[in-house]
Amino acid sequence: MTSAFSRVRFVLTEPSHPGNVGSAARAVKNMGFRDLWLAAPQTPGMQQSPEAIALASGATDVLTEIQTAPDLSQALGPVTLAFALTARARDLGPPACDIREAAALACEHLKQSDNRVAMVFGCERAGLTNEQVALCQRVCHIPANPEYSSLNVSQALQLVAWEMRYALIDEDERLPSTPDVTPDPGKAPATGESIQALFDHWQEALIAVKFLDPAHPKKLVPRMQHLFQRSGLTRDEVDMLRGLCTAMIKTARQK
Numbered sequence: 001m002t003s004a005f006s007r008v009r010f011v012l013t014e015p016s017h018p019g020n021v022g023s024a025a026r027a028v029k030n031m032g033f034r035d036l037w038l039a040a041p042q043t044p045g046m047q048q049s050p051e052a053i054a055l056a057s058g059a060t061d062v063l064t065e066i067q068t069a070p071d072l073s074q075a076l077g078p079v080t081l082a083f084a085l086t087a088r089a090r091d092l093g094p095p096a097c098d099i100r101e102a103a104a105l106a107c108e109h110l111k112q113s114d115n116r117v118a119m120v121f122g123c124e125r126a127g128l129t130n131e132q133v134a135l136c137q138r139v140c141h142i143p144a145n146p147e148y149s150s151l152n153v154s155q156a157l158q159l160v161a162w163e164m165r166y167a168l169i170d171e172d173e174r175l176p177s178t179p180d181v182t183p184d185p186g187k188a189p190a191t192g193e194s195i196q197a198l199f200d201h202w203q204e205a206l207i208a209v210k211f212l213d214p215a216h217p218k219k220l221v222p223r224m225q226h227l228f229q230r231s232g233l234t235r236d237e238v239d240m241l242r243g244l245c246t247a248m249i250k251t252a253r254q255k
Helices: 002-007 018-030 050-056 060-064 099-109 153-168 192-208 220-230 235-254
Strands: 008-013 035-039 067-069 081-085 096-098 117-121 138-141
Touching: 002 008, 002 153, 008 018, 008 153, 018 035, 018 050, 018 060, 018 153, 050 060, 081 099, 096 099, 099 117, 099 138, 099 153, 117 153, 192 220, 192 235
Parallel strands: 008 035, 008 117, 035 067, 081 117, 081 138, 096 138
Antiparallel strands: none
């Protein structure tokens, strides 16, 4: 699904703040995308402004690759499925979905190699007009606090890009990878034999410190045994607990 990332477009419609353009570039790169467009920006060359460069925070490659279109229609030219991000319910227009559903629909749509998806964001002050929404196939909502649902455009883009990434990547990519290192044998699971030896040593230590009365053990011994068996102990952890047992016994004998 990696190639699908290149077929996802993020469109800022009539942006007015260079800082939001820079932050959007950073959000796009954070989530592995690159295709960022400005439709009818209110100021020419916003992506070259110092504020945009500062807030891109290293995503200047995405910033310099930004494409500009005179209107939203042209920015969506090659797109086959566009989602209009809005916080308002619309009486007329495309069917609505939330962002998680939108990401799933987009992922399914991108399984066809010729398909392209766009996520469309409105201007900072007023969002998308009804005419701009009508250019999209779906309306998309982010289920924010209904008492304060208006998100900054770059924050909304970050949330959308994250949902899109999560939908597109494989399960084994959802956690950070670790560099190749020699496996630590101490982290390997302890054997049943070593756990039983630990348990015998543990009982000896508990008797030595008078925590366990061997004549009246009650349910302490089986409970301890269940605890050890379900803990998933490693070799290092068994060695550590054996050392604790040795110290307990030695201290008890000295007293």
